[in-house]
Structures are given as C-alpha cells and as structure tokens.
Amino acid sequence: MCGIVGFTGTTPAAGFLLDGLEKLEYRGYDSAGIAVAENGRFQIEKTVERIKNLQNKTNDGGTVPGNIGIGHTRWATHGVPSIANAHPHVSGNEKFAVVHNGIIENYMALREELIADGVCFASETDTEVIPHLLAKYDNGDFFEAVAKTVERLEGSYALGILCSDAPDTLIAVRKFSPLIIGLSENANFIASDVTALVSHTKDILYIEDGEIAVLTPSGVSLYDKNKNEISRATSVINWDVEAAEKGGFNHFMMKEINEQPNAVRQTIESRLHGRDIVFEDMKLDEEKLKTIRRIDIIACGSAYHAGMVGKYVFEELLRIPTNVDLASEYRYRNPITDEHTLTIIISQSGETADTLAALKEAKARGSHVLSIVNVVGSSIAKASDDVLYTWAGPEIAVATTKGYSTQLSVLYLLAIWGARLLHSADEQRLEDIFDDLCRLPELMEQLLQNEEQIRLLAKRCGDPSSLFFIGRNIDYAVSLEASLKLKEISYIHSEAYAAGELKHGTISLIEQGRIVLALACNEDLFEKLLSNVKEVKARGAYVIACATEGHTEIAKEAEEVLYIPKVDPLLSASLEVIPFQIYAYYVALYKGCDIDKPRNLAKSVTVE
Ligand code: G6P
Numbered sequence: 158m159c160g161i162v163g164f165t166g167t168t169p170a171a172g173f174l175l176d177g178l179e180k181l182e183y184r185g186y187d188s189a190g191i192a193v194a195e196n197g198r199f200q201i202e203k204t205v206e207r208i209k210n211l212q213n214k215t216n217d218g219g220t221v222p223g224n225i226g227i228g229h230t231r232w233a234t235h236g237v238p239s240i241a242n243a244h245p246h247v248s249g250n251e252k253f254a255v256v257h258n259g260i261i262e263n264y265m266a267l268r269e270e271l272i273a274d275g276v277c278f279a280s281e282t283d284t285e286v287i288p289h290l291l292a293k294y295d296n297g298d299f300f301e302a303v304a305k306t307v308e309r310l311e312g313s314y315a316l317g318i319l320c321s322d323a324p325d326t327l328i329a330v331r332k333f334s335p336l337i338i339g340l341s342e343n344a345n346f347i348a349s350d351v352t353a354l355v356s357h358t359k360d361i362l363y364i365e366d367g368e369i370a371v372l373t374p375s376g377v378s379l380y381d382k383n384k385n386e387i388s389r390a391t392s393v394i395n396w397d398v399e400a401a402e403k404g405g406f407n408h409f410m411m412k413e414i415n416e417q418p419n420a421v422r423q424t425i426e427s428r429l430h431g432r433d434i435v436f437e438d439m440k441l442d443e444e445k446l447k448t449i450r451r452i453d454i455i456a457c458g459s460a461y462h463a464g465m466v467g468k469y470v471f472e473e474l475l476r477i478p479t480n481v482d483l484a485s486e487y488r489y490r491n492p493i494t495d496e497h498t499l500t501i502i503i504s505q506s507g508e509t510a511d512t513l514a515a516l517k518e519a520k521a522r523g524s525h526v527l528s529i530v531n532v533v534g535s536s537i538a539k540a541s542d543d544v545l546y547t548w549a550g551p552e553i554a555v556a557t558t559k560g561y562s563t564q565l566s567v568l569y570l571l572a573i574w575g576a577r578l579l580h581s582a583d584e585q586r587l588e589d590i591f592d593d594l595c596r597l598p599e600l601m602e603q604l605l606q607n608e609e610q611i612r613l614l615a616k617r618c619g620d621p622s623s624l625f626f627i628g629r630n631i632d633y634a635v636s637l638e639a640s641l642k643l644k645e646i647s648y649i650h651s652e653a654y655a656a657g658e659l660k661h662g663t664i665s666l667i668e669q670g671r672i673v674l675a676l677a678c679n680e681d682l683f684e685k686l687l688s689n690v691k692e693v694k695a696r697g698a699y700v701i702a703c704a705t706e707g708h709t710e711i712a713k714e715a716e717e718v719l720y721i722p723k724v725d726p727l728l729s730a731s732l733e734v735i736p737f738q739i740y741a742y743y744v745a746l747y748k749g750c751d752i753d754k755p756r757n758l759a760k761s762v763t764v765e
Pocket residue numbers: 457458459460503504505506507508509512555556557758759760761762
C-alpha cells in the first residue's frame with residue numbers, strides 16, 4: 158500500500174523524507190520518489206529500486222536542498238511500476254506536486270475531460286489527474302484550488318500537495334485513506350502512519366475524512382469539508398517503530414483483519430458508476446460472455462477457497478456450470494477446455510507457480526483467461542487476457558485475510574455484472590444482492606466489534622488436539638477457509654467437512670468434548686444443518702455455531718453462537734469468515750505461535 162510523507166520546516170526536508178520513506182518500506186512498494194521545493198522550483202527524484210537507491214542518488218538528501226517536500230512509496234495500482242508512474246506527479250506548468258495514496262475512482266472521466274482541455278499526461282496513474290485539476294482550478298489561491306479539486310474526486314485518497322507559489326505551505330487532504338499529522342517546534346509533518354514520525358515527534362494531530370490541513374513550519378490549520386476552520390486537540394503517542402508498523406496491533410494478521418472493510422470498500426466502489434458495475438478495459442464483453450458454456454476457477458490455498466464460494470455464486474446467478482480446481486491438479490490433468498470456457502485464475506500474489514502453470518495450460522487450449530490478482534504487474538496478471546485487481550494493498554501476514562475477502566468481492570461483482578447482461582437471475586433479487594454488496598464494508602466493521610467475544614471463546618476452548626468445521630454449500634466453502642486459517646497459524650489439526658457427508662466417515666471421530674464449529678448461515682439449509690448439529694451433539698461434541706441474526710433457535714443446541722448480520726446468503730461468506738479469522742488468531746496467540754510467520758509456510762509460493 159502506498160506510503161506518504163511530507164515536511165515543512167526551518168531545516169532541510171530531504172533527510173526526514175528519505176528516513177520516513179524507509180520507515181514505510183514495510184508497507185510494500187515497487188517504486189518511490191520525493192519532491193523538494195526551493196526558490197519556487199521542485200527538484201524531483203524517483204526510483205524503481207529501494208529507498209536506499211534514492212538516498213544514494215541524492216547523496217542522502219544533500220543534492221535536494223529546500224525546507225519543504227513530499228515523498229511517496231508506490232504500490233502499483235493503475236499502471237505498472239515505472240519511473241513515469243512513480244509519485245510525485247506534477248501539473249503541466251510544474252506549479253503543483255502531489256503524492257497520493259488510494260484510488261481515484263472517476264479518474265477515467267476526469268482524464269478525458271482534462272485531455273479535452275489540452276492537458277498532456279505523463280503517466281498511466283489515476284493520481285495524475287490531481288495536479289492537472291489543481292492547475293485547472295488555480296486562480297492564485299492554493300487552498301481554493303485544493304478545495305475545488307477535492308470536490309471533483311471520487312474514491313479514496315490521502316494527499317500531500319505542494320504549490321511552487323506557496324514556498325512554505327504543505328496541504329494535506331484525506332478521505333478513506335490513512336494520513337496523520339506530526340507537530341514539532343520547527344517543523345510539521347504528514348505521514349501515512351506513525352512509523353515515519355515516531356523518531357521525530359510524539360505529538361500527533363489526527364485528520365478525519367473530508368478534512369483539509371494546511372501546514373507551515375509554524376503551525377497547522379484544519380478545515381472541515383465546508384472550509385470552516387476547526388480545532389482539534391493533539392494526541393501523544395508512545396509507540397515504538399515496531400508497534401507503529403503494525404498500526405498499534407500486535408501482529409500484521411490482526412491489522413489486516415481490521416483493514417478488510419476498507420479493502421473491500423475500495424475493491425467494490427472502484428468498479429461502480431452509480432448502480433452500474435464497470436470493468437474498465439475488460440476484453441470479456443457481453444458478446445463474448447454469451448458464448449461461454451462453462452467456467453473453470455483455478456487457484457491454490459485460500460484463493461481456491463474463494464473460488465469455492467464463487468462456484469455457488471456463479472451457478473446461482475449466471476446459471477453457467479462452474480468447476481473449481483486446485484492449480485496443482487489441473488495443470489497435470491491434460492485439462493479439457495476451449496474458447497467456450499472462461500478460466501478464472503485467482504491469486505493474491507500473482508506469482509504462485511502452480512497457478513501460473515495452470516493458467517498457461519488453459520490459455521494454450523484456447524480458453525479466455527481472466528485473473529483476479531492483488532499485485533499489479535505480477536506474472537499471472539501479465540499472462541492473462543483480462544485482470545481484475547483486488548485492491549487489498551500488500552498483505553504481510555502469511556495467512557491471508559484481506560486478500561481472500563477482496564477476492565470474494567471481485568467474484569460477487571463479476572457475477573452480478575454477468576447476470577445483468579445474461580438476464581440469468583431474478584432482477585429484483587440481483588438488485589437486492591447489489592445493495593447488500595454495497596453494505597458489506599459497514600457490516601464487516603460491525604462484526605469486528607465482536608472481537609472480545611471471540612477472544613474469550615478462543616481462550617475457553619484452549620488447545621484441542623483436533624476439531625471440525627461443518628457447513629453446507631457456501632457455509633462449507635467458508636468452513637474450508639476457516640479450517641485452513643486455524644491449522645496454518647495454530648498448528649491444530651482441523652478438518653472442514655460438508656455437513657451432509659458427516660455420516661459417511663467423520664462422525665466416527667466425534668467423541669465427548671470434540672469441538673465442532675458449525676456454520677449455519679445458509680437460510681435455506683438451516684434446518685438441515687441444525688440436524689447435523691444434533692447428530693454431533695448426540696455423540697458428545699462441543700458445538701460452536703455461526704448463524705445469521707434472528708436464528709436464535711440454534712442456541713438451544715450449540716454451546717456458543719456467533720451471529721452475523723443478515724445479507725443475501727450468496728454474500729454471507731464475506732461476513733462469516735471474519736469471526737473465524739479472529740478465532741484462529743486468538744487460538745494461535747494463546748498457544749504462543751508465530752502468527753505472522755507460521756512454520757513451514759511461505760507467503761508467495763513461487764516454486765512447485
Ligand atoms: C500460500 C499462502 C496462502 C495463499 C496461497 C496461494 O500458501 O500462504 O495464503 O492462499 O499461497 O497464494 P496466491 O498468492 O496465489 O493467492
């Protein structure tokens with residue numbers, strides 16, 4: 158995820174900028190840059206290598222003097238990692254320089270408007286519309302130009318902006334992307350998180366969504382979205398650098414669990430034009446979609462589990478037969494596929510060796526390959542006919558959470574988009590599902606409030622030798638992911654079982670005190686699942702159930718119930734998985750496991 162720093166003070170800026178960017182390296186990046194202003198001129202340095210390279214290039218900042226500047230680590234979204242796409246971006250007249258974290262969702266329309274005005278673009282980024290808009294609205298008042306520009310932006314953004322006419326003023330804006338302000342006697346700072354600030358100041362001013370901050374060396378003024386000045390007390394932080402990297406959480410995994418609402422919001426909203434779902438530049442169009450007779454979803458690990466959910470959603474909404482395959486199996490099966498099969502490849506890293514090999518097999522046989530990938534410019538993204546990115550930002554914990562959740566979001570978007578074109582589902586239901594999809598981030602936020610209940614539950618359950626997850630249909634697909642999360646990080650044997658299959662084997666393993674986690678969020682199959690719960694209860698199981706709010710009857714059978722808000726059952730996976738991510742986290746925590754780096758596992762499996 159991109160990182161931002163900014164400085165205005167009575168001493169040179171570059172030292173802080175380079176040091177701050179180095180502190181933000183942990184967020185993941187593929188290029189970086191700084192702009193320092195002196196005598197009304199910007200000096201810009203960029204790299205597609207490490208921050209070390211920027212330090213070397215500038216002789217540790219010595220070649221870019223000036224007491225005001227901005228810096229950025231870029232994690233590519235729109236446009237490949239390159240010098241041209243690296244920030245800061247400047248207006249054509251070189252009066253404004255901008256660093257940005259987030260996604261400008263209406264950038265295509267803005268870009269067209271600016272091109273029609275005669276603007277030339279130097280990069281492929283969504284960000285570059287911002288300096289050009291600033292120049293468009295410039296009438297000599299820096300603040301006004303920013304306010305007018307921000308009014309035009311849809312999406313998420315944290316911005317650091319310089320104007321060559323305002324030699325000591327740095328303006329910062331924020332909406333749905335992180336940004337904080339640091340205060341000190343002779344300088345004021347902006348940064349994406351406290352990591353970049355802790356060695357310079359402990360005094361922090363939090364800027365809220367929609368607010369604009371004007372920083373000079375002597376002070377900071379805050380304005381609300383109506384341009385009224387507001388006052389806010391500063392906070393003092395006592396985190397060290399390590400705690401700051403994790404945003405105050407003890408582990409990246411918990412940080413990333415908490416980042417899910419925003420990651421999902423970003424993934425969904427960046428494809429919406431009102432109620433329309435728009436996939437820019439997608440070759441799979443209505444005509445091609447109508448020729449598709451089968452969908453093959455291929456992936457590994459959690460991405461495969463997201464694909465399992467996708468199968469149920471696609472078959473229900475598109476009425477197109479959908480297979481889900483493990484990439485390591487598919488690639489060696491001499492698979493049968495052709496131009497009437499849509500192959501959907503899912504991969505967080507975009508580098509998983511088996512998944513890439515499976516993609517090549519499908520493509521060689523003429524199938525249209527659409528990939529759902531988190532890393533821009535990754536091998537899988539490059540090899541695909543179409544790519545839909547999940548805007549999760551870099552995931553650091555080995556056990557994926559926000560990667561999985563954003564994969565689900567893209568699958569939902571694709572299913573609704575396709576069903577609208579094919580008229581393959583009831584129109585009213587589709588619109589209701591669309592409404593629920595838009596509510597998911599908010600409902601995820603609500604669910605995250607239940608962390609304490611789940612922590613206590615995990616503590617009570619201790620360290621069982623083995624446990625089972627059961628569910629039917631999508632609940633089964635989520636069981637697979639919940640079970641994997643638990644075993645990955647806590648090293649407890651766990652198995653996910655389709656509840657209807659219990660009696661064909663697993664039930665022989667149910668004995669007194671065996672923990673069974675029963676996922677019962679599928680309303681249509683609730684009674685069936687309830688019967689399975691009774692079966693395991695009768696054999697002594699300790700049942701922890703997950704059900705939708707209102708289904709209190711399950712509390713009569715289960716020892717513990719975790720409730721999730723009611724949404725269309727096709728979307729329930731996105732909510733249902735959250736309590737189990739938290740459960741796995743706390744079970745592992747109480748066992749003293751290395752949560753972010755579990756033994757024997759790698760984040761990106763680039764070998765077979
Ligand atoms: C590894 C990771 C998993 C991930 C799987 C597939 O096993 O630990 O979290 O689900 O690879 O990775 P991909 O990057 O292709 O989604």
